[in-house]
Amino acid sequence: MREVDLNVFAAELANGAFVIDVREPEAYRAGHVPGVRLAPLSTPDAVVSALPGDRTVYVICASGHRSGRAAEHLQELGADAVSVAGGTAAWARTGRPIARGAAAEAA
Numbered sequence: 001m002r003e004v005d006l007n008v009f010a011a012e013l014a015n016g017a018f019v020i021d022v023r024e025p026e027a028y029r030a031g032h033v034p035g036v037r038l039a040p041l042s043t044p045d046a047v048v049s050a051l052p053g054d055r056t057v058y059v060i061c062a063s064g065h066r067s068g069r070a071a072e073h074l075q076e077l078g079a080d081a082v083s084v085a086g087g088t089a090a091w092a093r094t095g096r097p098i099a100r101g102a103a104a105e106a107a
Helices: 006-014 025-030 044-049 065-076 087-093
Strands: 018-021 057-060 081-084
Touching: 006 057, 057 065, 057 087, 065 081
Parallel strands: 018 057, 057 081
Antiparallel strands: none
């Protein structure tokens, strides 16, 4: 499984990276990285069909565990997927912004 650290992720996000948050809607609404799309692991078929085939997909969760498994699975399906180390919790601990509610469109 490929993984990127928060600094690389932040730079890619600023450049328009395609990012999915694989937590469930309640956790996503409680706090997520701004601009990240909701793509719960509980709906894998919907997630896979919405992924771009020509770009890297960054996968984030709360701590990096679920996103690691999800990125690995997406790689097995042919996607160029990487997990964000430390997840949303690490993002917030570094003082980066957190969005609340359902602002980003679901993947």
